[in-house]
């Protein structure tokens with residue numbers, strides 16, 4: 177008989193509703209648990225609410241209705257989530273804190289109140305992971321798009337968040353960088369839960385749950401890419 181161990185629930189969203197404009201709900205009754213060891217892929221059409229949803233995970237947005245629990249305790253102030261959940265934005269330019277690359281990467285860990293020595297170690301390690309050590313002294317604004325993307329990922333990596341959330345991380349990556357990135361994600365997932373929104377089917381080979389959002393609702397969850405591809409591409413969305 178197989179013994180299944182219950183995995184710890186890190187973050188739980190319970191019946192979340194959110195609207196940017198009054199009455200126009202972009203998220204409708206979303207419930208989602210992120211467990212220790214999870215690697216979740218969030219998929220869905222443009223405008224379905226993926227980015228809006230993940231901005232709730234680190235407290236950038238707070239729900240109009242519904243509750244969020246972190247380690248079993250209800251989150252009262254959304255800022256409580258910031259130190260535990262790291263979010264890598266879709267557009268790296270939305271996430272720049274300092275013009276010089278190494279300073280920018282240091283911003284997050286410094287903000288966590290870590291000692292300078294530890295900040296230095298974290299920044300060095302994150303740059304090595306992303307193979308961007310040679311960019312350390314460069315101006316962020318002079319970098320190529322893919323390089324900027326790597327800097328923004330390094331900045332969140334250096335914080336070693338309990339949950340790492342990435343919004344379309346492979347957008348703009350060359351095939352070699354993408355392969356390296358996916359290896360990094362596999363490595364990082366040993367210590368952090370991962371949530372990735374993506375339109376990139378290759379990324380789905382690296383997750384253990386695929387959550388499909390349609391029109392602000394969780395339409396379905398799949399255990400792997402094979403199940404997702406079979407149901408969505410062979411049978412269409414309305415047939416099960």
Ligand SMILES: Nc1ncnc2c1ncn2[C@@H]1O[C@H](COP(=O)(O)OP(=O)(O)OP(=O)(O)O)[C@@H](O)[C@H]1O
Nearest residue numbers: 196197202220221222223224225226227228229266
């Ligand atoms: N700041 C905002 N104000 C008003 N409406 C917004 C705002 N941001 C997003 N929306 C709307 O909310 C809906 C969901 O947007 P969201 O960015 O979450 O979609 P998405 O699934 O991430 O799409 P994509 O695949 O294009 O990244 C869209 O209709 C979008 O136009």
Ligand SMILES: [Mg+2]
Nearest residue numbers: 226227266343
């Ligand atoms: Mg988006």
